[in-house]
Amino acid sequence: MATGTGAGWNRREFVGAAGLLAIALGLPGCVSASAGAADLAAALPPEEAPNDRQLAMLREVSQIVIPATDTPGAGDAEVGAFVAMALAHGMEASRAPLPPAAQTFASTRFLRADGSLRYVDWLDDVLGAGFLEEAPPARLEKVRALDAAAYAQNAGAHPWRKVKALILLGYYTSEIGGSQELQYAPLPGRFDPAVPVQPGERAYSNEWTGVEFG
Template sequence: MRVATLVGATVALPALGHSAMADTLEASAAQRVATGKPVLFTADQDALVADLADVIIPTTNTPGAKAAKVNEIIDVVLKDCYKKPDQQRFIDGLTQTQKMSQDAYGKTFSQLDNAQRIEIMKKLEADAKAQKAEMARAVAGQQDVQIPAAKRNVTPFFSMLKDLTLMGYFTSEIGATQALEYVAIPGRYDGCVPLKPGQKAWAI
C-alpha cells in the first residue's frame, strides 16, 4: 500500500500533525500487510467496503476500486485520520447498508447483482442529500427542524464513503497510472494545460 502518498491527500482531514500522521499511517499499513487483517474494520466490513467502492468506481477500460484495493486505504485512513464519532458513523452506515439490502432483496449487499447494488447506492445517496438539506435548514434556524448543535455539521455516511473512495483510488498506483496520465518525474509546473479530446486528467 502506498500510504506515504496519502499524507498529502489527507491533510485536510481531522488528524495528527503532518509528520506524525505519516508515521501513524505507515505503521497501520504495515500492520495490515503483516497480519493480513483490517486495522479498524471487521473482515465482513472490509469486504463490504470493497464492494461499495467498486460500485462507485467499477472496472471499465481501467481497473476499478476493488482492483486498486481502495478498501485497504479507507480502513487505514479512517482509523488514523478520523475521530471516533466519525468512525462510528461510517461503521453504522455499513450496518444500515446491510439492513437496506436485506429489507429490499433478502440478501446481503455482496450477494446482490450489479443493478440491485446500484439501487441501494442510489438510496444511500438520496439519504445523504436529505440529511444535508435538513442540516442546512437547522443551521438557518428554521423552527421545524430540531437537530442538536453537535450534529448540525456532520458528514453523512455516503458522502464519507464517496470521498474516501475517490481519494483512495486516485492516490493508488492503479488510479494514478492507469485512470490518470502519470509522469514519474515531472518537469516544470504548468498551472493550466489544455487537454486534447478524450485525454485523461493528469495525476498529481
C-alpha cells in the same frame, strides 16, 4: 456509478473537478492495499478491525463508486482496505464526535464513547447483512440511493460523504489510480499556466490539491 439524479458519472471529469489527490503516507500501523482482514486485525485495535464480510463489503462499495472501465476500478485496487485503515486513524476527521445534525442519519448505537461514529459498522448496517448476496443491480441501487440521500439538500453532515471521500482519496493515490487512471509524469517539465485539454484526456497524477488529514 450514477448520481442520485440518474445522470451518468464520468469519473475523469469528476476527478478533474474534485481534486481529491494527496499523498497518503505516514499512517501508523499502515498495511498494504492488498491487505485482508487478518492483516488489518494485526494492525488495528480489535474493536476497529473489520471482519472478512465487512472488508468484502467495503471492496464492493468501492468498486461501485469507481467501477472498472478501460482501467481497473477502486475495488480492483483494494481501496476497501485503505478505507478501513483510514477510518480507524481518523482521516477526513472521522474520529471527531459526530455532529448533532449527522445523528439524523446514523443510529446512536454505532457511536463510540467519545461520540465518534464507527463508520464501517454503520455502513454495514445501512446496506444490510445480505448486501453481498444481492444481484449487482440491487447493490448498485442501494449505493446510489445512499449517495442521493447524502447529497440531498440539508444533508451536509451525512456520514457517507466521509466514506466516499476516502474511497476517492484511496483510489487516486493508489498505484492503479495514479499510474493507469491518471497519467503519471514524474518529471512534468516546465510550468504552463494554461494548457489546452482535449475531451477525454486524462488528468496527470501531479495535478492535485491537498486534502486535510486527521
